[in-house]
Amino acid sequence: MFRENDQHLQHGLFDTLQQLPEKVRQRLETSWADTFYRETFCRIDESPFAVLYSDEPSRPNTPINSLVGAEILKAGFGWSDEELYDEIQFNLQVRHALGLRDIGVVPFEVRTLYNFRNRLSRHMQQTGENLLEQVFVQITDEQLGVLKLKSGHQRMDSVMISSNIRQGTRLQLLIEVVQRVWRVLTEEDQTRYASVFASYLQGTAGQYCYRVKGENVSGHLAAAGQLMYQLVTELDEHYAEEPVYQMLQRVFNEHFVVEGAEESDAAVVRAKTGDELSANSLQSPDDWEATFREKAGVGYRGYTSNLTETCDPQNPLQLITYVQVGPNLTDDEQMLVDALPGLKGRTDLNTLWTDGGFTGPAAEAACRKNEVQHVPTSIRGCHVSSTKLGLSAFDWELDEEGNPRTVRCPGGQEVAVRAGFNAERFIADFDATLCEKCSWADRCRAEPRKKRPIRALYVSARQAQVACLRRCALQTRGAGNNWRAAVESTVRSVTHPFGGHAGKLPVRGQPRVTQVIFCSAFMVNLRRIWRYERALAEKASENLGLLLLFGFRSLRSWVHGRSVRRFPGLGLIPAKS
Numbered sequence: 221m222f223r224e225n226d227q228h229l230q231h232g233l234f235d236t237l238q239q240l241p242e243k244v245r246q247r248l249e250t251s252w253a254d255t256f257y258r259e260t261f262c263r264i265d266e267s268p269f270a271v272l273y274s275d276e277p278s279r280p281n282t283p284i285n286s287l288v289g290a291e292i293l294k295a296g297f298g299w300s301d302e303e304l305y306d307e308i309q310f311n312l313q314v315r316h317a318l319g320l321r322d323i324g325v326v327p328f329e330v331r332t333l334y335n336f337r338n339r340l341s342r343h344m345q346q347t348g349e350n351l352l353e354q355v356f357v358q359i360t361d362e363q364l365g366v367l368k369l370k371s372g373h374q375r376m377d378s379v380m381i382s383s384n385i386r387q388g389t390r391l392q393l394l395i396e397v398v399q400r401v402w403r404v405l406t407e408e409d410q411t412r413y414a415s416v417f418a419s420y421l422q423g424t425a426g427q428y429c430y431r432v433k434g435e436n437v438s439g440h441l442a443a444a445g446q447l448m449y450q451l452v453t454e455l456d457e458h459y460a461e462e463p464v465y466q467m468l469q470r471v472f473n474e475h476f477v478v479e480g481a482e483e484s485d486a487a488v489v490r491a492k493t494g495d496e497l498s499a500n501s502l503q504s505p506d507d508w509e510a511t512f513r514e515k516a517g518v519g520y521r522g523y524t525s526n527l528t529e530t531c532d533p534q535n536p537l538q539l540i541t542y543v544q545v546g547p548n549l550t551d552d553e554q555m556l557v558d559a560l561p562g563l564k565g566r567t568d569l570n571t572l573w574t575d576g577g578f579t580g581p582a583a584e585a586a587c588r589k590n591e592v593q594h595v596p597t598s599i600r601g602c603h604v605s606s607t608k609l610g611l612s613a614f615d616w617e618l619d620e621e622g623n624p625r626t627v628r629c630p631g632g633q634e635v636a637v638r639a640g641f642n643a644e645r646f647i648a649d650f651d652a653t654l655c656e657k658c659s660w661a662d663r664c665r666a667e668p669r670k671k672r673p674i675r676a677l678y679v680s681a682r683q684a685q686v687a688c689l690r691r692c693a694l695q696t697r698g699a700g701n702n703w704r705a706a707v708e709s710t711v712r713s714v715t716h717p718f719g720g721h722a723g724k725l726p727v728r729g730q731p732r733v734t735q736v737i738f739c740s741a742f743m744v745n746l747r748r749i750w751r752y753e754r755a756l757a758e759k760a761s762e763n764l765g766l767l768l769l770f771g772f773r774s775l776r777s778w779v780h781g782r783s784v785r786r787f788p789g790l791g792l793i794p795a796k797s
Contacts, residue, residue, distance in 0.1 A: 222270040225283030228319025236323045253313035255750040261289045263359045268351050272339040286327040287336045289318045295736045296743025298717030305330050341731035352738045370532040371567035377707040378552050382724035383522035385504035394444045395425040397471050404464045445476040445489040474501040507728040511547040524548040525737050526555040531703045537752045540741045545734040552577040557586045564590040573704035576600050584685050595692045597704050609663050612690035624684040631658035648677040713744045
């Protein structure tokens, strides 16, 4: 049965915080723990988590805010479950952060935390609803309002995340799948297939591959493929609903091709070559959603995360506003398209800063639809010609559909753009007499017409859109103009507890990976707020010190002046009434 936790709001008789010495208590209340308690723990809305528990009268649930707070701390500090449990039991800062005022109270056991994660993952898989995402959005929106941060300008960047899976060979993956199929067979079927499985059950998949010489790998691949084809064909009737059988079927289709007759006795199973394998193929039996992607010469097996944060220079601090996680084959442009409606609805977003990976027709259409200016620092595609003026040298005005309406050339001539004969093609007609006097005439892309005194510039709608983006990208050059660059440090902050770009998360599977990344982003925002509050407190302390010093000097000057006037010979001796 679901019940909200508000016990932390009432001070008990055995309040540990009140028993501390004054100096220790003040130091605790100025640490990150107090900021976490106020800005995160107390803001957690527990009501969305009621769907995880029964509506029938029963034992109340473990406090949700304690479980969510513990998950945030675990991801933010990179702790293991054992380290987290020790910190909750013995670390006074962690206990204060979770609203635990009685030193003798432990909010939950580790098994309770495991069950809570399983409930969250199952709920996400069944409904597509991420409850931790809802809490992140709710708390971040409240923090943006309380701190009065401007969210008109935001920036985003993506990062590769390695799943906690073993990087084995192709043969090792196939043998591991075959061994897992054996473990789900009934005793009767194990007896039936004992002879064909015999060579694959002598040790682990890694030990099997260790005994295989390099020149014999292809033969072992073919033998494994033939066995898998037999199992896929014969086990379908009784094991079709088994997840392991479904994995067997997927791996066989991804790695092998059946050639020849349809009957299993005469069919020839051929292993696909490396070029035929898809990057979307199964990377590990323990993580079905992870994919393979090579970036900058480095291969990644896992996921990609896209982070969005505020970037207005007038803000005293910037906060992460949204987090996305998907297979690492997901394109950055698609991440932008998916995130834009939610960001526009929640915040005052009007300008989005990205790198060139987020540009594309779909991204520009989404930005126009949501009335957001897209400012990329670079553009996908070829470079501008060095002998001809690029279209970005022209100043284009686009309509709501992204079609060019007017254009102004580098020489200052502004003309209307008319539709061409073909769809998505447009023509701008410049006065040829004016063009003759232009210093750019020999490099201009506008072509002279024979029958009319004009120079025509032919362009497609997409070319005009790219030209506008390229002009925006050129404006980001120079010190202080690139507002996107700092998001790189934000990405590093989120992945830092897990080893940064070179590390891997301690979990696998998209639901758990998503939960961990959201919790780490929670902690990044919390640390920024704490540093901001500490800077304000230090500044206020300095101002108070200066005020007291100024007041003391003014008082001393006043006393000294009054004494000299009343008793010139006595100096600072005050006058008697």
